Amino acid sequence: MTTFLLRRLALVLPTLFFVSVLIFGLQQLLPGDPALAMAGEDRDPAVIAFLRQKYHLDEPFPVRYLLWVEGVLAGDLGESIRIKRPVRDLVLEKLPVTAELAALAIVIALSIGLPMGILAAVKNDSAVDYAATMVALWGRSIPNFWLGILLILLFSVEWGLLPASGFVSPAESLSRNLATLIMPAFVLGNAIAAVMMRHTRSAMLEVLSSDYVRTARAKGLSETRVVLHHALRNALVPVITLGALEFGELLSGAVLTEQVFTIPGFGKLIVDAVFNRDYAVVQGVVLCTALAFILLNLFADVAYVLINPRLRE
Amino acid sequence: MTAGILDSASADAGARPWRLALRRLARRRAALLGLAVVAFFIAVAVAAPLVAPYDPLATDWRAVRKPPSALHLFGTDELGRDVLARLIWGARASLMAGLVSVSIAVGVSVPLGLVSGYLGGAVDGLLMRMIDAMLAIPFLILAIALAAFLGPNLTNAMIAIGVAQTPIFTRLTRGQVLAVKHEDYIEAARAVGNSHRRIVLRHILPNVLAPILVQATLAIAAAIIAEAALSFLGLGQQPPAPSWGSMLNTATHFLSQAPWMAVWPGLAIFSLVLSFNLLGDGLRDALDPRRG
Numbered sequence: 001m002t003t004f005l006l007r008r009l010a011l012v013l014p015t016l017f018f019v020s021v022l023i024f025g026l027q028q029l030l031p032g033d034p035a036l037a038m039a040g041e042d043r044d045p046a047v048i049a050f051l052r053q054k055y056h057l058d059e060p061f062p063v064r065y066l067l068w069v070e071g072v073l074a075g076d077l078g079e080s081i082r083i084k085r086p087v088r089d090l091v092l093e094k095l096p097v098t099a100e101l102a103a104l105a106i107v108i109a110l111s112i113g114l115p116m117g118i119l120a121a122v123k124n125d126s127a128v129d130y131a132a133t134m135v136a137l138w139g140r141s142i143p144n145f146w147l148g149i150l151l152i153l154l155f156s157v158e159w160g161l162l163p164a165s166g167f168v169s170p171a172e173s174l175s176r177n178l179a180t181l182i183m184p185a186f187v188l189g190n191a192i193a194a195v196m197m198r199h200t201r202s203a204m205l206e207v208l209s210s211d212y213v214r215t216a217r218a219k220g221l222s223e224t225r226v227v228l229h230h231a232l233r234n235a236l237v238p239v240i241t242l243g244a245l246e247f248g249e250l251l252s253g254a255v256l257t258e259q260v261f262t263i264p265g266f267g268k269l270i271v272d273a274v275f276n277r278d279y280a281v282v283q284g285v286v287l288c289t290a291l292a293f294i295l296l297n298l299f300a301d302v303a304y305v306l307i308n309p310r311l312r313e
Numbered sequence: 314m315t316a317g318i319l320d321s322a323s324a325d326a327g328a329r330p331w332r333l334a335l336r337r338l339a340r341r342r343a344a345l346l347g348l349a350v351v352a353f354f355i356a357v358a359v360a361a362p363l364v365a366p367y368d369p370l371a372t373d374w375r376a377v378r379k380p381p382s383a384l385h386l387f388g389t390d391e392l393g394r395d396v397l398a399r400l401i402w403g404a405r406a407s408l409m410a411g412l413v414s415v416s417i418a419v420g421v422s423v424p425l426g427l428v429s430g431y432l433g434g435a436v437d438g439l440l441m442r443m444i445d446a447m448l449a450i451p452f453l454i455l456a457i458a459l460a461a462f463l464g465p466n467l468t469n470a471m472i473a474i475g476v477a478q479t480p481i482f483t484r485l486t487r488g489q490v491l492a493v494k495h496e497d498y499i500e501a502a503r504a505v506g507n508s509h510r511r512i513v514l515r516h517i518l519p520n521v522l523a524p525i526l527v528q529a530t531l532a533i534a535a536a537i538i539a540e541a542a543l544s545f546l547g548l549g550q551q552p553p554a555p556s557w558g559s560m561l562n563t564a565t566h567f568l569s570q571a572p573w574m575a576v577w578p579g580l581a582i583f584s585l586v587l588s589f590n591l592l593g594d595g596l597r598d599a600l601d602p603r604r605g
Contacts, residue, residue, distance in 0.1 A: 011445075018446030029462040137594075141587035143538050145545050146579030149565060157569045164568075248451030255453060256542055260565065270454065271546055274461040286458050290449040297449075 008301055012294060019290045023283050024065050038081060038279060077287065078280035087284035090269060097167060098258070098265035101188065102250050104181055108189030109196050117200025121208060122227055132197060139194025144253050148187045148260035155183060165262035184261040188253045192246050199242045203235035237307050244300035251289055337599035344595020350588035358404040367395035369402040369555045378571040388573040391563065396574060399555035400581055406556040407585060410471050410540030411533040417475025418482050419529055426486025427513050431494060447480040456539055460548040470549040474539045478532055485528055489521035523600040530593035534586045541582045557582050
């Protein structure tokens with residue numbers, strides 16, 4: 001177990017290194033002088049000189065990279081040129097909004113994907129299985145920003161049931177908070193539900209044909225008990241660990257969903273930063289996303305080994 | 314000489330499974346439907362100047378936001394432009410983004426995957442850590458970041474999507490190479506003195522192509538959604554040039570006055586993406602002998 005943990009941790013370090021080089025290297029893609037690009041349209045010579053000094057633009061790439069890493073390790077992600085605030089504060093401020101949206105989306109995805117996957121596996125090759133496959137195909141193919149627009153058209157414009165955009169913090173009013181988040185969470189959860197359904201279906205199919213399920217059936221247990229008690233518990237392990245990989249999908253989706261529903265989260269932060277040419281914010285957001293993804297995968301891998309006794313030794 | 318015989322033998326053996334796969338594909342109705350819809354969109358995109366009822370850029374102040382009618386089948390937009398004409402021309406941007414970005418991804422990553430899988434060792438280790446790093450950044454966020462730094466236009470969006478898709482293809486190719494590189498026919502090719510280059514290109518590559526083809530079809534679907542997403546965010550095709558994503562973006566400002574502006578472009582993206590997904594699923598089943 002310790003060897004596994006150490007080996008797994010050792011793999012994280014080079015990944016982190018390359019991620020940081022990649023994200024810092026993005027700057028190199030800026031056409032021309034980065035200071036000119038970052039200074040915006042005014043091109044004030046004082047601002048340009050300040051930027052050049054602040055970002056050590058006269059230094060060679062490796063030196064600038066090391067200085068940047070040094071800052072990041074100390075928790076300094078740079079400063080937003082437009083909003084004049086530390087990127088770290090902006091990220092910490094927007095994170096809870098996206099986290100709540102994502103959590104709701106996962107709840108929706110699980111409550112659609114799990115039962116559908118179980119049903120599709122239990123009734124393998126039936127009309128139910130076929131219908132579930134269709135739903136999964138729909139979830140994979142529909143652009144979530146279009147689904148969002150369609151929901152706004154129906155529930156806000158046509159029926160006036162839900163607010164079309166905006167965000168109310170749960171501390172202010174929980175009911176209005178949920179009213180603003182339910183449509184975006186459904187849009188975001190929809191695509192993940194399709195993936196969850198496929199994972200659940202294939203994991204359940206495998207488990208249902210295993211020896212211990214056959215034994216459970218031979219003991220005369222009811223089918224419901226066999227499916228929910230014996231099969232599902234084991235099928236859930238790969239479903240949950242594979243689900244961790246959907247985190248990226250969730251964040252990519254959040255960028256678009258937050259844009260459609262004007263929710264001031266992480267996704268809106270990066271898009272606004274792109275248009276404000278606020279490159280430090282773009283880099284900061286991408287870095288935090290990658291870091292979260294790497295850590296989540298690490299936890300998922302460790303959890304997988306911890307839960308599965310056969311892999312422990 | 315022996316190498317030549319071996320080559321023609323593996324070429325013969327290579328042709329038959331493909332023919333069998335084609336026959337299996339022809340039996341799958343969903344895949345054929347997908348293929349037909351894709352062909353329809355390609356035909357429309359190619360023939361855009363001939364089939365579009367109006368100039369997609371021509372504004373008409375007397376026909377601003379008109380609902381669908383005999384004159385404008387899909388209605389008009391906020392500048393009085395014909396929505397159908399813009400949809401037809403927009404198909405070009407979407408299809409091109411799908412094909413070009415996946416070509417970039419395949420062109421870069423297949424050689425990388427072949428080298429990484431075949432050579433193994435330190436080269437493989439280094440390449441795979443770099444791929445892990447790229448995979449750690451969510452696909453669309455990587456594409457947004459790249460498009461942001463490169464500058465917003467359709468060409469850069471295609472490059473960004475292509476680069477963001479590179480890690481998936483590199484991993485896939487490498488995995489396939491690892492699976493076949495110790496097969497008997499590769500050992501035989503090596504034993505008769507073929508060069509590494511020849512072994513990789515003539516013996517390994519043809520045998521790892523099938524899964525890459527399947528992944529490419531599915532990746533086109535993902536690339537079309539990604540281009541629409543980037544254009545929706547304002548990072549892809551720039552106005553006034555038509556693209557489905559930017560049409561949807563504009564439509565969000567007129568949802569209560571002109572809902573048709575939001576319905577058609579989304580439906581176009583959805584049907585094209587669905588068709589590529591159906592085709593990709595069908596190809597995967599047809600190319601997998603176990604699925605018969």
